[in-house]
Amino acid sequence: MSQDSREAGGGKHIRGVVVAAFKTSEELEHALDCLKTCGFDAVRTYSPNDRDDRSTPSVLPAIILIAGAIGFIGGFGMEAYANMVSYPLNIGGRPNFSWPSFVPIAFEIGMLAAVLAAIFGYCFAAPLFSYFEPIDETVASRKASDDGWIVAVDTHSASQMRDLKRLLNEFGAQSLEEMCR
Numbered sequence: 001m002s003q004d005s006r007e008a009g010g011g012k013h014i015r016g017v018v019v020a021a022f023k024t025s026e027e028l029e030h031a032l033d034c035l036k037t038c039g040f041d042a043v044r045t046y047s048p049n050d051r052d053d054r055s056t057p058s059v060l061p062a063i064i065l066i067a068g069a070i071g072f073i074g075g076f077g078m079e080a081y082a083n084m085v086s087y088p089l090n091i092g093g094r095p096n097f098s099w100p101s102f103v104p105i106a107f108e109i110g111m112l113a114a115v116l117a118a119i120f121g122y123c124f125a126a127p128l129f130s131y132f133e134p135i136d137e138t139v140a141s142r143k144a145s146d147d148g149w150i151v152a153v154d155t156h157s158a159s160q161m162r163d164l165k166r167l168l169n170e171f172g173a174q175s176l177e178e179m180c181r
Contacts, residue, residue, distance in 0.1 A: 020173035021140035031171040071113025075106035
């Protein structure tokens with residue numbers, strides 16, 4: 001018998017998810033606060049409205065800013081190298097390092113780098129490539145985009161799943177579904 005299937009601490013080691021539906025957003029918020037204090041940290045919510053107060057700050061703006069700065073500096077350096085070292089031209093007595101004429105093109109290259117970083121960064125920051133989750137098959141998740149306030153909590157043992165179901169019932173969950181992964 002493997003270590004994962006042995007009884008330990010009163011419960012079998014299983015990996016599961018408990019999905020609960022609530023009537024109102026206030027009930028969901030209360031349940032989330034209580035779950036956090038009880039130590040459940042793998043919690044995902046599905047609801048018709050965004051929940052801005054619990055969102056984590058994104059690193060995407062910093063990535064966009066850094067990419068724009070690198071693009072600007074790289075474009076400026078490319079122009080300076082081309083006009084001073086690689087192919088210097090004497091055009092009307094203008095100096096080889098005429099930095100005011102380099103700024104607009106360097107700015108455009110910086111903007112291009114920032115936009116590309118934003119597009120590709122968003123594709124990786126947002127879960128765009130996860131087409132299916134087992135939670136999508138639950139009855140409660142079908143109402144999440146209309147009028148349901150859904151919470152899904154990962155569990156790691158049968159006893160944790162029982163405790164979680166008891167807690168969610170106490171918080172006023174309309175329906176509970178459990179899934180084993």
